[in-house]
Amino acid sequence: MSEQQPFIIDDPENLIFRLNRRTLSDPSILDEERIKIFDRSWIYCGHASEIPNVGDFETRNVCGRPVIFCRDEDNNVRVFLNSCAHRGAQVCRERSGNARRFYCFYHGWTYGCDGQLKTVPAEESYPSNFNKKRFSLREPPRVEGYKDFWFISFDPEIISLGEYLGDAKDYIDLVVEQSPSGCMEIIEGTQEYDIKANWKLLVENSFDDYHLVSTHKTWLDYMKDSGVEIRPPKGQGLLLPTHGVGKNLGNGCAVIDNINFRGRPVAKWISIYGESAKEEIEKIRQELVERLGEERAARVADTNRNLVIFPNLVINDGSSVTIRAFWPLAADKMKVTAWALGPSEESRNARARRLDSFLTFYGPGGFATPDDVEALESVQLGLQTWRELEWSEMTRGIDKEGEQLNTDELHLRTFWRQWNKLMTLEA
Amino acid sequence: MITSDSITRAEVEDFLYEEAALLDRWRLEDWLELLTHDAEYEVPSTDAPLSKTGDALFLIADDYRRIKARVKRLNDPEAHAESPRSRTRRMISNVRITKRQGTEIHVAANFSVYRFRYGYDVRHFVGHYHYTLMVEGPELKIRKRRAILDNTELGAQGAVSFIL
Numbered sequence: 001m002s003e004q005q006p007f008i009i010d011d012p013e014n015l016i017f018r019l020n021r022r023t024l025s026d027p028s029i030l031d032e033e034r035i036k037i038f039d040r041s042w043i044y045c046g047h048a049s050e051i052p053n054v055g056d057f058e059t060r061n062v063c064g065r066p067v068i069f070c071r072d073e074d075n076n077v078r079v080f081l082n083s084c085a086h087r088g089a090q091v092c093r094e095r096s097g098n099a100r101r102f103y104c105f106y107h108g109w110t111y112g113c114d115g116q117l118k119t120v121p122a123e124e125s126y127p128s129n130f131n132k133k134r135f136s137l138r139e140p141p142r143v144e145g146y147k148d149f150w151f152i153s154f155d156p157e158i159i160s161l162g163e164y165l166g167d168a169k170d171y172i173d174l175v176v177e178q179s180p181s182g183c184m185e186i187i188e189g190t191q192e193y194d195i196k197a198n199w200k201l202l203v204e205n206s207f208d209d210y211h212l213v214s215t216h217k218t219w220l221d222y223m224k225d226s227g228v229e230i231r232p233p234k235g236q237g238l239l240l241p242t243h244g245v246g247k248n249l250g251n252g253c254a255v256i257d258n259i260n261f262r263g264r265p266v267a268k269w270i271s272i273y274g275e276s277a278k279e280e281i282e283k284i285r286q287e288l289v290e291r292l293g294e295e296r297a298a299r300v301a302d303t304n305r306n307l308v309i310f311p312n313l314v315i316n317d318g319s320s321v322t323i324r325a326f327w328p329l330a331a332d333k334m335k336v337t338a339w340a341l342g343p344s345e346e347s348r349n350a351r352a353r354r355l356d357s358f359l360t361f362y363g364p365g366g367f368a369t370p371d372d373v374e375a376l377e378s379v380q381l382g383l384q385t386w387r388e389l390e391w392s393e394m395t396r397g398i399d400k401e402g403e404q405l406n407t408d409e410l411h412l413r414t415f416w417r418q419w420n421k422l423m424t425l426e427a
Numbered sequence: 428m429i430t431s432d433s434i435t436r437a438e439v440e441d442f443l444y445e446e447a448a449l450l451d452r453w454r455l456e457d458w459l460e461l462l463t464h465d466a467e468y469e470v471p472s473t474d475a476p477l478s479k480t481g482d483a484l485f486l487i488a489d490d491y492r493r494i495k496a497r498v499k500r501l502n503d504p505e506a507h508a509e510s511p512r513s514r515t516r517r518m519i520s521n522v523r524i525t526k527r528q529g530t531e532i533h534v535a536a537n538f539s540v541y542r543f544r545y546g547y548d549v550r551h552f553v554g555h556y557h558y559t560l561m562v563e564g565p566e567l568k569i570r571k572r573r574a575i576l577d578n579t580e581l582g583a584q585g586a587v588s589f590i591l
Binding site for chain 2: 194195221359369
């Protein structure tokens with residue numbers, strides 16, 4: 001171990017921040033990450049709107065474990081490890097649905113949606129010390145929610161979710177405040193796709209605004225062709241047509257915060273939405289002002305945010321809102337799950353506009369995401385040289401006092417510093 | 428006058444094969460000529476194959492304007508996901524006319540599309556199409572094409588960066 005180079009060289013005094021590329025390529029790093037990163041953080045599991053009714057469930061894989069995200073008979077959000085206490089088979093094999101019982105078909109053990117073992121066939125053949133109470137479905141050590149976003153942690157000692165989210169809470173609030181009732185919902189239809197790249201490259205990419213101009217030229221052209229005005233604010237000699245900032249939010253969470261120029265379903269009209277949408281968007285904005293005041297309404301309506309909740313949750317609130325969680329399948333491969341989020345009470349037209357706006361940029365068939373995927377896969381192919389080319393450069397903005405631009409890399413360094421901290425903690 | 432009643436399955440098959448050949452040869456401008464000016468092109472999310480655009484998140488939900496923009500993008504060398512371009516090969520089969528209504532013909536067909544690319548594994552897209560074709564004078568035109576993937580998730584297929 002002593003011969004190994006450090007994961008990062010973090011020396012702001014000498015204006016140096018370098019990332020060792022083995023962190024993105026070496027398969028042995030991933031085994032460590034599963035224990036030191038994923039099992040020591042708060043990990044996004046699901047949104048309460050996915051399971052609105054008693055008995056509703058969604059099954060998914062979180063942190064390499066199959067889990068059931070469900071609502072019990074007392075209307076509480078619950079998370080269970082999807083494995084029978086008897087021999088281990090999954091007790092729920094459907095993707096989603098509504099059930100008052102989870103049934104293991106292997107030997108017929110049956111659990112309630114509160115996780116308690118209800119029935120065991122031929123129970124009388126078990127010895128006298130057999131007690132059904134000992135065989136409930138196991139829950140992750142910690143399950144907590146913030147504004148309908150539910151997280152789990154496999155670290156029983158971890159700080160509360162609220163403390164962990166820290167300053168990120170205000171950014172989640174800005175997303176949720178789009179809804180007059182404060183109820184956002186996951187919209188039907190999930191985008192699930194693999195990227196042949198290390199999962200941390202998508203963390204970087206999700207809030208790296210430096211790549212916008214060169215990677216997404218065709219998307220910018222599409223916006224221009226559609227009559228959307230894309231130009232930098234006056235008097236600024238910026239690379240990008242917007243003056244945004246990057247911020248450290250604590251515990252590895254970070255954000256880029258941008259003035260919007262590309263339209264927002266709530267509530268900034270652009271020509272792509274069509275003249276007929278103007279009136280409704282104006283009304284949506286008016287409601288925001290009445291409810292939140294002019295200043296906060298402008299935050300909700302006129303700014304975008306790309307938020308990373310350490311380690312693997314991204315909430316991008318731009319042309320639309322996307323929730324994106326991603327999981328390493330191997331050092332050079334990840335699985336991405338992306339959802340669209342919208343105010344639960346929005347009109348049919350507003351919802352259609354939101355979804356349409358989503359697809360212009362995001363997703364495997366969008367005008368931008370496929371080029372991000374291509375960039376990440378290209379990086380991963382290039383990183384096969386990690387033994388020869390050891391270091392990646394990540395110093396943009398490091399010599400600046402105070403505010404950092406969205407095209408700087410403070411937010412990327414924030415993620416990597418937390419990652420490095422957890423990976424180098426003594427057990 | 429040609430109506431939908433006089434179109435045979437073989438003619439529909441010829442039309443779909445011709446379309447597939449244009450797409451496999453990346454003759455996208457010529458492919459656009461096969462579309463009506465109110466055409467729609469849709470690929471639903473893999474977990475919501477029967478959903479409606481406007482209600483649900485799709486992978487692709489283009490109106491004619493965005494189909495044209497998609498073609499423009501794909502013809503730009505800076506559409507990095509398809510630059511260099513992939514090679515695709517489409518197998519169209521099980522073609523059935525499911526409904527005829529005035530000048531409209533509804534068609535179902537299976538597809539198996541392979542995507543090859545330098546430096547990449549082959550990516551295989553399997554599913555079925557729902558077409559709404561229009562009889563316009565002597566020609567067939569595409570008013571709607573929906574490509575429904577059988578994959579329960581897109582997974583190793585990655586992006587739908589070409590016209591599926």
